[in-house]
Amino acid sequence: MRKKERKTVITFSTTTAAIHMEQCCKKRQLPGRLIPVPVAITAGCGLAWAMYPSETKPVLAMMEQEGIAAEGIYELEI
Numbered sequence: 855m856r857k858k859e860r861k862t863v864i865t866f867s868t869t870t871a872a873i874h875m876e877q878c879c880k881k882r883q884l885p886g887r888l889i890p891v892p893v894a895i896t897a898g899c900g901l902a903w904a905m906y907p908s909e910t911k912p913v914l915a916m917m918e919q920e921g922i923a924a925e926g927i928y929e930l931e932i
Contacts (some may be wrong), residue, residue, distance in 0.1 A: 863928045873901075878916060887903070
């Protein structure tokens, strides 16, 4: 079994927003990846962006620049 780690998880209201997030992060070489929304969270779409908490600030700045809206931002052990 994989050891759980503390992650920042960003949820989105639409799959389109989640895919846009992935494209923008890859283009700018920002850390993180799309994951299925953890069961501890409910979200509008089934995808979320996960990254280490130390990586959150530049990702949130990019989201603001690109107009990507988060449905929720959480810190979880996943």
